[in-house]
Amino acid sequence: MSERIGFIGLGDLGSPMAINLLESGYALTVYNRTQIKTELLQQRGATVVSAPIEVIESGGVIISVLWDAEVVESVVTSPGFLERLGSGGVHISMCTCLPAAAKRLAELHARHGCTYVEAPVFGRHEAAVARKLWMPVAGSQSAKDRIRPLLVAMGAQGVFDFGEEIGAATMVKIVGNFLLISATRFLTEALRLIDVTGGDMQAVVDMLTQTLFPSPIYQSYGNRIAERQPTFSQSNIPKKDLGLFEAIAQQHQVASPMAKTILSLL
Amino acid sequence: MSERIGFIGLGDLGSPMAINLLESGYALTVYNRTQIKTELLQQRGATVVSAPIEVIESGGVIISVLWDAEVVESVVTSPGFLERLGSGGVHISMCTCLPAAAKRLAELHARHGCTYVEAPVFGRHEAAVARKLWMPVAGSQSAKDRIRPLLVAMGAQGVFDFGEEIGAATMVKIVGNFLLISATRFLTEALRLIDVTGGDMQAVVDMLTQTLFPSPIYQSYGNRIAERQPTFSQSNIPKKDLGLFEAIAQQHQVASPMAKTILSLL
Structure with a gap:
């Protein structure tokens, strides 16, 4: 070395x-x-x-x-x-x-x-x-x-x-980050409904991450939401990477309703 | 017995x-x-x-x-x-x-x-x-x-x-189905972008389900999308369960932008 x-x-x-x-x-x-x-x-x-x-x-x-x-x-x-x-x-x-x-x-x-x-x-x-x-x-x-x-x-x-081909790995990163950011948004919206109806957010996170979504990402985001902590550092990364996703979708004239909705929330 | x-x-x-x-x-x-x-x-x-x-x-x-x-x-x-x-x-x-x-x-x-x-x-x-x-x-x-x-x-x-308390398990089901339906929607949107930019959807699914999202749900939905097969049977269940999610959100005056977006797509 x-x-x-x-x-x-x-x-x-x-x-x-x-x-x-x-x-x-x-x-x-x-x-x-x-x-x-x-x-x-x-x-x-x-x-x-x-x-x-x-x-x-x-x-x-x-x-x-x-x-x-x-x-x-x-x-x-x-x-x-x-x-x-x-x-x-x-x-x-x-x-x-x-x-x-x-x-x-x-x-x-x-x-x-x-x-x-x-x-x-x-x-x-x-x-x-x-x-x-x-x-x-x-x-x-x-x-x-x-x-x-x-x-x-x-x-x-x-x-x-x-x-x-240069660009292929970058696409994976952009799409992966879109999925990560989406997951925090969906989990937030889902657990808020549990919370306002008097449910136990942590119990729901525990079940879902032992069953349908046994991924560390869902666990860590879910636990943070259940503990009422922010899921993202206050960085500009989500907004930047979703912006890239949306720009590519527009360039290729592909519908991206989910990305648009999340961007409007950031 | x-x-x-x-x-x-x-x-x-x-x-x-x-x-x-x-x-x-x-x-x-x-x-x-x-x-x-x-x-x-x-x-x-x-x-x-x-x-x-x-x-x-x-x-x-x-x-x-x-x-x-x-x-x-x-x-x-x-x-x-x-x-x-x-x-x-x-x-x-x-x-x-x-x-x-x-x-x-x-x-x-x-x-x-x-x-x-x-x-x-x-x-x-x-x-x-x-x-x-x-x-x-x-x-x-x-x-x-x-x-x-x-x-x-x-x-x-x-x-x-x-x-x-009756209702607690039902809420988990409604929220879990919301997350499942969401997962198919954002995987579809993500993989479509890989596809139109000339990428290999299956390779991306393989990486993501070995890394960020090691869940059978992501694997099965991701594989189906990569194989260009529909992710859902043509049932009314997604629409029905998202409708329940949305009705509860409205009743409790909680914002549900993601559920609304998906409902508009069904």
Whole structure:
């Protein structure tokens, strides 16, 4: 594991994934827009640099965990960035964006002889810390073969290959998040009715998650609702990802009444 | 198991549950509105009668698997019915109806010294045959203690007790069906987007049901959608049960945007 990896973006998710890499024995060069978040990584042995381009070893692997395609594009089009990544270089991008935007980013990389692989992530901060992330991945087969151990080292408990075409893994992420957000909404609406009719929300959650819906997601959301706690951190992620879902539906002229209803509630 | 049980309603669900009872060693007297459906039961040793009241042994247990509260009421208010069921008699009603209607039925029984227990059923015909039903139950504790073995013999793989107040188990059924119907709707909307963007629906179903949603419901609905088969039999059940959900929400002045959206699609 002598390979040095470049890592850009130490947010809620990026930070624990970078720490996982260090703990798995990888050497890491990290960049984050706000310096304060790099301290934790520096303490654990990462090299901290002051510009994204400096994380790159030519022909090496870089990982970015950034908010959207616009941010990724602004990073990779900074002067000299893709030239430095160069031939044989691989960029693992973990952002959720429109598949068309991911495709454009992939073409941009290809023009410089390097490879863009998409590996958006299912799981929040706690799941990253616990190495319980799920990752759909798409891109060139040889690049995927090369970076698969890195995905596991970052905290993936499972990696699912959706082929070589960029956009396929991003679609899975968008659709998966739509299902997750939907589940919280339906559970909220369902349990509220139990509550107002004098029922025991926790008993209902216990039955449903032992029978029809034995999934950790329903358990965790259901328990939070029964305990009258919010099901989502106050993040913009649901709104952003549902917006992507809705934009794709409109582009393909597909009806999306459920997504529209949930968007109107956010 | 010498007790003779009365059974009313041999529909898609009632019929396999009655057969399960026979196979568990219970003696059965059955009634169904259309005679043809009783033949299968007769062949297996059930006594077939030509009026609902004739299934009753005074002080015994009767089971009804009927469409709604109106049908149940028309049966139990037929002349002499509750008088014959009488003191010590128990009626296990498995219909899905408004909790308020179930409460009225319970009061009607109480006035004749007999007991109404509600045990609506999760599961379709195939699940009944395979003894894989889930049953929430509510009603008098002593009656529940008496009839619990019958619920298991009918095909319950799990019985969940929601207390003594009639309506509580019915609410669980209504809310659970709302979640089931919702799941088919948002899976349909999600997978359609995968399909129109050229993705592999089955691969997405496989990933999601191994990760975020490891539930048989998501698997079976997801597989059917991926195979381009309808997710629901052409029954009126989704519309009926969502209508109950919506009626209760309106009665309690609770917002139900998701239920409204799905109802508008049915």
